[in-house]
Amino acid sequence: MKRPQLIGLAIAATAGLMAFVMVRGMVSKPPVEKTVEIKVKSSDVLVARTDIGLGQITNDSLFRWQSWPEETVTPGFITRTGQPDAMTQLAGSIARAPIMAGEPITQTKLVKAGQGGVLAAILPAGMRAISTKIKEETAVGNLILPNDRVDVILIRRLRNARTGQEDFVSELLFGNVRVLAIGQQIETKEGKKTADSSAATATLELTARQAELLALGNSIGDISLSLRSIADLDVTQGPTAGVDPSSSRETASIRVLRYGTPSRSYGVN
Template identity: 60%
Template structure:
């Protein structure tokens, strides 16, 4: 066989082999994944367009409609098909903070004429009562709404020697501050309370509110700010001083004689 014929056969064989490899790679190439559209039964739910703080008067622009699976919609949600729509929330007052994207419920908003905001945020059975404060009796005016404090009464008493002396008792522990002055919430970036605020409104039960009213007339009330770590972890609300260790009352021994018990739940 001539040399030219051998070269031609070799070239043809190489081309055939290359064609075989290319065809095999095409055949074995994985097919593109198929996308299957699943129809989800959904509805439009009203959600907060941005963070809404406690006590803010809301506008229609504070909310938007968001597609939501129907199976996840609860009766408290405001849906596009429900009566009222945006009119339900326009001009309302936030009785609890709302986060961006959070569904709006009627329980978190109150319309003017349905009661004050402070009354709306008070838990059942609790009372709001105010006490005078100043810089030296309120942690340098660094106490803000929703902080927790201990309530201390300082008064003058006559000692057995006939001399007047100052006596302090802790009346209640772990008391929630509802408002400082006229402010019931803090705006973003606010780190100080109202500079001219002269009152603090506290959350107490009825008996404790009576005791605080009496204490306001007998001496000076001071508020000791508690760490956020020492908050209301057990959900018990305000308690008498040393309540966890000594039962439901507090008695301070003075000159060997127990004093009046102030804090009872």
């Protein structure tokens, strides 16, 4: 092979090798990562360090400050700039509702000690707590737990207009009633599937007028609780009204007058 041909071949081989190295370097070269810092305005918000149970008395170890985007901070949040001593100030408060770890603390979720007991703390404004006697056969075999929803049924005797005898009748007093406590248990303990079988009372959340009617119902008959399905729960709606036990079914009645003196009434329903 002639010298010029050898030189040309060497140049071509060298160029090919350089092109191969360059292409390989371009293919295997890792992409350049660019880090872009975006500064977001934030505020330190008071949150729960761990889960806080309903009715639990808090201390400062249950809280911590967490950076929170300023645009999502609502007026109800407690911020370090607004209340720098909030942890100390809220120590000893009672939780009005369960609070999950990392959840922002608000004034409405806690009530300060001295403003009422645990039960008073978890009662919504305008509502009353009233207890009724229960036993296994009137409380779903003691399977009702705090925060369940029940219907309240009154069983009493009314005079039969046709026979003059007294018959047992059942009436729905209230529906969708929240159970505040079974005995002295106000919160379902983790892993506990039933309430205290020895509990003799159920404490219900009712309006002031409904509390009066339940007290009346307890005096004129027997109260039973019917457990509602979780599929029917409506926590946004309070207890619904049923029959008013103060108004007897014997509304259409005959009053017998004997010598101008009224005697007892007999129903004609």
